[in-house]
Amino acid sequence: MKVEGQDWFYSKTVKEHFMKPKNFLNDLKEVKGFNGYGKTGNMKCGDVMEMWIKVADGRIKGCKWRTFGCASAIASTSILSEMVTEKGGMKIEDALKITGKEIMERLGGLPAVKVHCSVLGDQALREAIKDYEKKQSNKKTKQNK
């Protein structure tokens, strides 16, 4: 794969998303009304990601995140939040299919050593969707009672 922007350590896209990350959580107030939350990674490996999603009509309308990690970890979460919310929001069944590889391709590639550790966003997203679905089924059970 061709890696663009060799005047920096990562691709041009990684640099853009690292220098000016999108949709990161500034304040917990911003996720009021969000209905899915997921977390992945650990401090030992040096990467931890948190993701909040807002699902409505089966689509992801809002996505906020927080990341502890290197430039590629921050950039990959940032671009993922963009991927799932653009064009009116991604359907949750499609969002569940996003792979680390797709995130990486959209970033314009990553150095091999980084792929494994820094692309955790898809896992955090799946956790958030699972959390959303759990909450929905809990609601239904409550209603049925």
Next chain:
Amino acid sequence: MKKPKEIYLDYSATTPVREEVLKEALPYFSEKFGNPSSFHSRGLEAKNAIESARKRIAKILNCEAEEIIFCGSGTESINLAIKGIAFRELAKGKRGHFITQKTEHEAVLKTMDWLKRIGFEITYLNVDENGLIDLGELTRSIKEDTLLVSIMYANNEVGTIQPIKEIAEICHKKNTLLHTDACQASEYLDLNVKKLGADLMTLNGSKVYSFKGTGLLYKRKEIEIEALIHGGGQESGARSGTENVPGIVALAKALEIAEWEKKKEAKRITALRDYFIKRVEKEIPKAKLNGHRTKRLPNNVNFSFEGIEGESLILYMNEEGVRLSTGSACSSKSLDPSHVLTAMGIDHGTAHGSIRFSLGKETTKKELDFVIGKLKEKVEFLRRISPVWKKGKGVRKK
């Protein structure tokens, strides 16, 4: 404040070549280009340059000229010291025991690891939370067949200065030899080998405002070592290959200047270092100083900023023109954070957030003020987007 063009705070990685050093070495590239081994005037001219450089350096180290072996880098010098002794034993069909410690440079550690693989016994001494070895553990570890103890003078990441004189005394009392890697120490600390008591000592050019790819090994003349590079027998057979004449001339000049300026510059840099440490500790919450507070290289500052990852911080600082380095795994080839910090008992999370600021001859207070300003801003931002950081509370352990 106006954005400066560049603030280089990575002098422990390498230094720029001093103008005076370059000037002294330049004639030996194209004009006085002879091969020191040649039997004609050009050869003699080059040979004289090397021998004069050797004498000048011997004066600084307080040793004899013949005790200096020029080679290609600090790493090569370390390899020559350790493997040189190991190969001497191997040639006699013998092996033996080496001692080192866990925060050494990879040049020492990987050499020892390899010797272990081929049947030598290696002891890796522990360090305390400040990076100092335990002299009692050292004493207890020396055995009858201990061929060499290799302990660095000052650490490249956290700047901790080991008590070389006391270590040498222990080694000699127990009848073994001491090699010290003095690459980081050469600009600021005493290099008098008689005072230090080191039997072998490594220096290089790239840390003393001289050329990369140059180094030397001081070796007490009574000690026998086997060469690693065989050939034309240069450097009394210890290191074959046509000598790097300009590099050798440059190294002599650079070490001389360092020696002249040592006292004054160490004082100036120490004051800047302490000013920087004090302000960071006061102005950035949960910034942990790594390394010893006083037994520390004058130019080394190493902080861990809890809740953030070092590579992100150095890349943000890089965009502001500030050049730093980190002990985070993300900037290394492996996925483990700095072996130095982990040996000091620092947890992975904190080690990932470590940043080294190494000061140098161009460093000013004004530069440091700019760096602190930017550091506050970037650390604050990275903590804001960090899931492990809780404002006012620090790092969430769970």
